[in-house]
Amino acid sequence: MIHILSDAVQRDLFTHGDQFSVDTGAVSILALMCVHISDPVFLVEPILLSLQRLKDHILSAVTSDGLIGNLYSTGLGVQALSVIGHIVPEGSWNCSLSLKRLLDDPSALANPQAASQVTPSLEGRTYLDVGRMDCRRDFSNLTLLEPSEPTPTEVEMPLITVSYNITDGVGGTFSYAIPISVPKGSSLLSVMEKARESRPLNFSFQLKTSLWGAYVTSIRGLRSSSKNRTYWQLLSGDRALEQGIEDYKPSDGEKIIIILSHY
Incomplete structure (x- = not known):
């Protein structure tokens, strides 16, 4: 599987139309890092070459306002660049700016799928942390608002x-x-x-x-x-x-x- 993934990376197959797919590249980085962390000597050369190439593609998709590709790929992009921070050149990406861009636009959390990609980064985590979490030790610290009564009249929109x-x-x-x-x-x-x-x-x-x-x-x-x-x-x-x-x-x-x- 690593050989197939690495071959696709080197042949630049992670495209949508004529543009690099940040989502696909970011998930591939997470997958490659998951394998590398579990066994640091397993196929180390193709993994590191793929990570370098994917890193360059994702950094080229970072915009001046912090987006990585577009609003909906930024959550995964933040996760990917975070787990390979050791090979991301200093000053090439501003993580805080990307997170601010996500928080400034409610659309980034518009549905469960979008929220699931953004939430880990807001907690300083990535999908790779899931295996180390003990959910049984979590406690609820959310204060839920009481549902309000519906307004008796509806405003007719133009x-x-x-x-x-x-x-x-x-x-x-x-x-x-x-x-x-x-x-x-x-x-x-x-x-x-x-x-x-x-x-x-x-x-x-x-x-x-x-x-x-x-x-x-x-x-x-x-x-x-x-x-x-x-x-x-x-x-x-x-x-x-x-x-x-x-x-x-x-x-x-x-x-x-x-x-x-x-x-």
């Missing part, structure tokens, strides 16, 4: 209009657009459901649930395919969305595109 577009960017078999009006603060999923309700033949879709929330697997019967390395990409104009369809909330006048793409 409507926004979103340009919703779906495109087969691989085979070119279809491209449709429709203006959709939804209450301000609605999710992208609400926009998709409203479009399907308005024109079901053109805007039908299927979803699959995951720890990151629901994601699109099919539009108009056209399915994404791991065999063909295709997926449904979410865009706002020409900018790729970092949040999923349940978490992202479009703004008035925004152009949302869901396009079948290669990775």
Whole structure:
């Protein structure tokens, strides 16, 4: 397994589209370090070469405001760089800045999967600490707030209009657009459901649930395919969305595109 992983690292196979996948690289660092810690002399050369190469890729993805790749890969990136701190050049990465960036954006903890990747670093730990923890000795130090009574009246939110577009960017078999009006603060999923309700033949879709929330697997019967390395990409104009369809909330006048793409 180490040979397979090391070969993939040296051949730069950890990419999503034309960009290095920080998530994949970070998890690989954690896996390699787990093996190295358990047996420091086992395949030491390929492990260290892989760690060096992955470290360089991840450091190249660090932005001036502390993100490592994007908001949702930063939690894993922090863990990875922390466990290989001995080979990270001094001054090449500011851990405190990355943690501050995560704490400044509530989206970093938007769902259980995102929170699970961020929380260890906030505690000064990584996934590699799990084997050394004794959960039986934990104690509860959380003060839970009493649930408040629901407000008797609901405030009606103003409507926004979103340009919703779906495109087969691989085979070119279809491209449709429709203006959709939804209450301000609605999710992208609400926009998709409203479009399907308005024109079901053109805007039908299927979803699959995951720890990151629901994601699109099919539009108009056209399915994404791991065999063909295709997926449904979410865009706002020409900018790729970092949040999923349940978490992202479009703004008035925004152009949302869901396009079948290669990775």
